[in-house]
Amino acid sequence: QSSVTLSGVIDVGFEKRFSGDPFKMTPNRNGTSNWTLSGSEDLGGGLKANFQISTSFNADDGSIAAHTINDGLPSPAVTCPSTTSRCNNTSSLGNNGMFVGLSGGFGTVRMGRPVNTLYGNALFANGTKGVSNYDANTLLARDIAGAANTVYVNNAIQYHSPRFSGVQVQLEYAPKESTSGKNGRGLAIRYDEGPISVTFTNYLGATSSTTQKSVNQLAAAYDFGVARVLFTWRDQGGAASNADNSYALGMTAPVGPGLVYVSYNVRELAATDARSVIAGYKYNLSKRTQMYVNVANGNSALNVPGTTPAKSSTGYGFGLQHNF
């Protein structure tokens, strides 16, 4: 049937995060294992209906991350799974991006659980992947308010304008689900032309039932041909001035039948800033199948879960990713 496409990814590997950590099987350190239904229908007159239902999972044990149900309130202290109504214990569809919408000359509209505008415009060297806890997204995303701190955002409608001379405007609105919550919203301006990509994003999320917090993000990339350099910087409103910024500087370069990447990631903290370096090589067995190896180092302030007391640590991993 031509109206739906079935595709996905399965990624399994091994890693050791630090000295003393068990060498263990860890999924999704290069890509995100998922299965996806998607499609596009031509409605005539340049108008299209589009949808996607993409569900990620851990390919080593089949678990699917329980997530907080977005009700417009800030993230609760509960750890999911839990019996509180704020835990979506039974989530199993669309956690990797889900929407239905229309596109045409006016641009694109999506409704559902699309990619967060903040994340969709972050430019990382490796899609934030690599050894667990050292990756760019872990450093940049921590402590960002409400819906903004996950890659996908529930209950959101997004509008992406057409590109005019390479410039696109993106709007996101995630209305609160209860009267005591706060709405989320995102605004991005993006410029893509030839080797250059530049984006600015502002995200406003709830931090309590009466206050919101604003996050600004500037990201840019330039493709030199032999290598692509990428930079993402975030300023978290409402935080102390010595603990409000985080950034990731990365590079990718084609080497042989694969890609080398490296990223240097910093998150400001009141005392010593957390810093990590991740690097790796992705070797293409084919267009759809890839072997990968990762290494990472972090300072004591990175405080990888499981290292006690906090100390500088080095981790590594390798694995296999197959796209279907």
Place this chain on the structure above:
Amino acid sequence: QSSVTLSGVIDVGFEKRFSGDPFKMTPNRNGTSNWTLSGSEDLGGGLKANFQISTSFNADDGSIAAHTINDGLPSPAVTCPSTTSRCNNTSSLGNNGMFVGLSGGFGTVRMGRPVNTLYGNALFANGTKGVSNYDANTLLARDIAGAANTVYVNNAIQYHSPRFSGVQVQLEYAPKESTSGKNGRGLAIRYDEGPISVTFTNYLGATSSTTQKSVNQLAAAYDFGVARVLFTWRDQGGAASNADNSYALGMTAPVGPGLVYVSYNVRELAATDARSVIAGYKYNLSKRTQMYVNVANGNSALNVPGTTPAKSSTGYGFGLQHNF
């Protein structure tokens, strides 16, 4: 592969249920988002093997309703998700209809979690959809015993006879899962000929470990061409005589490239009866894609969750449904 068909629906929109309610994203107010595996195999001699595995979900956050596991006992007071064994916290397949069975000259047999006989023969103006809590099914289904109060029924076997002069007999049997429970069963007689549909259904469900409750339903529809009029009436056995009936009177009419519908729904209560009117328009962008708008009004006894104190309320919604 010709042995399985992959299809589904994704429906996302917005609604405001009453004055003071947040205007928020709400899925499934026109269709039910689902993904479905189905197929039919010709076994020769007119015999066929048929199956369906259809799973519904909320396309705004990916959640899948946790439901009570049917063990032949009446619905427990627990709210799922919960850690009690009566909650199917991990349900994620077939909640939108699942069966395997055979069909042939003798009729059709299905085993699994098919459409409840009571619901399968209800005639609503709009498949019970519209603004949340005002719809016909919410008014008619509330307080109906055991397995009968959900659209699909676990652990059931159903037989549908062939049609003789438009008449079909339907039998359902849902045996208890534990010795202390009670069996469920359904019986329907249905007549469909030209513009006329008439059905009578009796359903017997458990209300405690020793008692059962009987529900009778009469439903009829007539297609006048310019409009189709539909009526469903339920009498709940064992309830007080001033609180045992509920009914829905509806109409659908093709208007332009779409369909208008309206439904008037009443549920008897000991004091004031709950009443609602829902109406809407479904606009076809194509055979597979539809935009819709809904309005609804209810009296104070309808008591839409969130309206405090109970008062008359008006709600509305709109959205987009895509079938794949």
Place this chain on the structure above:
Amino acid sequence: QSSVTLSGVIDVGFEKRFSGDPFKMTPNRNGTSNWTLSGSEDLGGGLKANFQISTSFNADDGSIAAHTINDGLPSPAVTCPSTTSRCNNTSSLGNNGMFVGLSGGFGTVRMGRPVNTLYGNALFANGTKGVSNYDANTLLARDIAGAANTVYVNNAIQYHSPRFSGVQVQLEYAPKESTSGKNGRGLAIRYDEGPISVTFTNYLGATSSTTQKSVNQLAAAYDFGVARVLFTWRDQGGAASNADNSYALGMTAPVGPGLVYVSYNVRELAATDARSVIAGYKYNLSKRTQMYVNVANGNSALNVPGTTPAKSSTGYGFGLQHNF
């Protein structure tokens, strides 16, 4: 799209396990209901990338068994679903076998949640299926340590050598997920040539955070043409000598358009050994669709859940299985 195959099974029937047990709908007593994504990509030079994501479910109510997350520790006393972090309440993919890997002249490597080496080399008369609690796998698997007591094993990497003169070596390694756990590992030698299959398996699993337990399994089968005879024997290390063995002796024989099977199963206990006989007939309506009937008898020590006090019991069942 040729890169992924969608297939599966749906199996629903009825059974009565013993006198006094309700006659009820029970799924999966002949096959295991599942839906499966799988594929194989030719990478050139004889190398292939292979994957499978197979998810089983109960087709009578849509539930999916919550399972313990394998962290290298022995199974906890908790009953899933639960809010403890050791319960994978949200598991919904791959519980019926999931892996990504490579195959070629060197053999086959799989990573993820593959079939347990112990189970993959057990030879049962009927894939352990039949009336619930009487089947061979229930008798043989009980009390086996850690990861070994389930058909599939989380966090495992497996290597299967090519066959040399019918001989294959199989290795499994399931590294612990936490420092206080223990690794699991499996080793099997298998010989398949003409009518003969013989396998020996050793499995080492964790029984506490400091000890491991070893299970040895010998299994053999011979196909006489008119019938195939199968035998599986397990010796559980660390158990008392009068309670450490279990075995299943079975036979399958093609009869008409179907298959007869019978299995005699014994599990040693300190007092009376538990014994069961299961038998059945699978009738092929087509290559993809099968009706089946099962009978079973067990002695008092089998102690089928629900029979109180323990006594000899007889059960039966029948159903329909469709493969898509």
